[in-house]
Amino acid sequence: xxxxxxxxxxxxxxxxxxxxxxxxxxxxxxxxxxxTGTKEGCGHGECGACTVLVDDMAxxxxxxxxxxxxxxxxxxxxxLSKNGELDIIQAKFIEEGAIQCGYCTPGMxxxxxxxxxxxxxxxxxxxxEAISGNLCRCTGYAKIVRAIKSASASSxxxxxxxxx
Amino acid sequence: xxxxxxxxxxxxxxxxxxxxxxxxxxxxxGGTDLIIQLKQKNVKPAAIIDITRIxxxxxxxxxxxxxxxGSAVTFTQVAEHKVLRGKVPVLTEAAEAVGSPQIRNRGTLxxxxxxxxxxxxVVPALLALDTLVWVRSIRGERKLKLEDVLxxxxxxxxxxDEVITKLSFQIPGENTKSAFVKLGRRNALAIARxxxxxxxxxxxxxxxxxxxxxxxGAVGPTAYLYRGVHEALAGRQLTDEAIERAxxxxxxxxxxxxxxxxxxxxxxxxxxGIVYEAFYRILHSEYGAQ
Numbered sequence: 543x544x545x546x547x548x549x550x551x552x553x554x555x556x557x558x559x560x561x562x563x564x565x566x567x568x569x570x571x572x573x574x575x576x577x578t579g580t581k582e583g584c585g586h587g588e589c590g591a592c593t594v595l596v597d598d599m600a601x602x603x604x605x606x607x608x609x610x611x612x613x614x615x616x617x618x619x620x621x622l623s624k625n626g627e628l629d630i631i632q633a634k635f636i637e638e639g640a641i642q643c644g645y646c647t648p649g650m651x652x653x654x655x656x657x658x659x660x661x662x663x664x665x666x667x668x669x670x671e672a673i674s675g676n677l678c679r680c681t682g683y684a685k686i687v688r689a690i691k692s693a694s695a696s697s698x699x700x701x702x703x704x705x706x
Numbered sequence: 707x708x709x710x711x712x713x714x715x716x717x718x719x720x721x722x723x724x725x726x727x728x729x730x731x732x733x734x735x736g737g738t739d740l741i742i743q744l745k746q747k748n749v750k751p752a753a754i755i756d757i758t759r760i761x762x763x764x765x766x767x768x769x770x771x772x773x774x775x776g777s778a779v780t781f782t783q784v785a786e787h788k789v790l791r792g793k794v795p796v797l798t799e800a801a802e803a804v805g806s807p808q809i810r811n812r813g814t815l816x817x818x819x820x821x822x823x824x825x826x827x828v829v830p831a832l833l834a835l836d837t838l839v840w841v842r843s844i845r846g847e848r849k850l851k852l853e854d855v856l857x858x859x860x861x862x863x864x865x866x867d868e869v870i871t872k873l874s875f876q877i878p879g880e881n882t883k884s885a886f887v888k889l890g891r892r893n894a895l896a897i898a899r900x901x902x903x904x905x906x907x908x909x910x911x912x913x914x915x916x917x918x919x920x921x922x923g924a925v926g927p928t929a930y931l932y933r934g935v936h937e938a939l940a941g942r943q944l945t946d947e948a949i950e951r952a953x954x955x956x957x958x959x960x961x962x963x964x965x966x967x968x969x970x971x972x973x974x975x976x977x978x979g980i981v982y983e984a985f986y987r988i989l990h991s992e993y994g995a996q
Contacts, residue, residue: 544708563711566741586742587809588895599782599811605741606812607734609711609756653807674894675806 553621567603579619590676593649600656619648638689642680728867736812777816777870796884800831803888816870830903830921835875856928885987887980904984953978
């Protein structure tokens with residue numbers, strides 16, 4: 543079998559792997575690196591359960607081939623918490639009860655992360671559009687939207703604005 | 707089967723690689739269509755040529771009269787481009803309608819054309835803007851009108867060894883307004899059941915329509931330009947009655963196109979709604995060519 547060598551960063555750490563070029567990023571994340579937080583919900587880009595960040599942009603990892611990640615920064619759900627401390631989005635999902643079965647949650651949080659990296663004070667409409675590529679069969683989305691809004695309001699910049 | 711992967715850094719390199727085994731090679735840009743086809747084994751290429759590292763392929767350039775887009779410009783790039791939104795909202799709205807944020811971050815304009823789905827979202831907008839498609843092969847470069855590129859579902863007029871390099875169109879003149887409407891089964895992650903791009907040029911300072919360009923998608927094997935509304939409305943005031951007339955004409959056109967297909971009953975009625983929506987947006991939009 544021919545192999546392809548790709549070099550990239552994964553959750554802040556430099557990596558270089560030599561693998562079957564037919565692998566998708568989803569397979570690399572789960573099967574090569576054992577990071578099983580990212581889920582395969584449909585395998586063809588229609589559910590968002592496999593959402594990761596590539597250079598801070600949300601993508602369906604089931605629709606990227608490993609050859610396409612050379613030189614890129616990949617962030618998975620495992621990369622959000624730092625030194626055992628949850629990212630604010632993760633904390634708010636728990637606080638607001640925005641998780642039921644949990645299957646959509648990693649992808650949903652990654653889409654939320656991508657939004658908040660670009661827009662730290664999104665409207666409800668902007669939040670709904672940002673997660674429009676992530677299907678949730680359990681919650682009806684209301685608490686998810688609330689959690690993301692709450693996470694954005696909790697950022698330091700917004701707290702200062704509220705005080706003023 | 708062993709698939710060879712290439713990532714050329716110039717068009718010369720890309721077309722040479724493509725020519726080596728054109729019938730068994732596939733171009734990779736965003737991959738949101740190709741990778742699904744690979745997984746479903748609908749295509750089994752011997753070579754995959756990733757063109758995204760070619761300089762300029764993701765460039766958007768807007769000058770006083772022309773827009774030029776690299777073929778790997780993503781839907782997100784178009785959606786976020788403020789100047790494009792101001793000048794050609796029809797294209798911005800079409801790009802925003804595609805798939806989901808994740809798909810828009812990867813999918814490309816060139817791919818939307820080359821994949822040739824009858825329901826492709828940016829194709830009607832590009833058609834209504836009279837877009838030129840630039841293609842290259844080892845035999846040289848040529849440009850075609852987009853309407854000449856589209857042939858049938860999944861098929862373009864491009865040779866196997868040709869690749870789309872860029873798209874260009876003239877910026878609509880002053881007094882032109884445009885809009886795009888998509889009808890899907892849900893608000894996101896939906897394939898268009900019908901889509902419509904409308905570019906209306908008014909006589910300066912009036913509501914008299916000089917020109918109406920309408921492109922319809924997902925009601926035939928390819929998106930296409932429907933000229934009947936222009937013929938009925940040109941030189942006339944854009945009143946409610948005129949819009950009603952446009953809706954009826956478009957409905958008759960859709961009925962004729964779809965014939966005895968089971969979707970005809972639904973689409974010929976539903977298209978009226980999207981015609982109303984498109985004209986409403988044009989009359990109330992703050993955007994248009996400056």
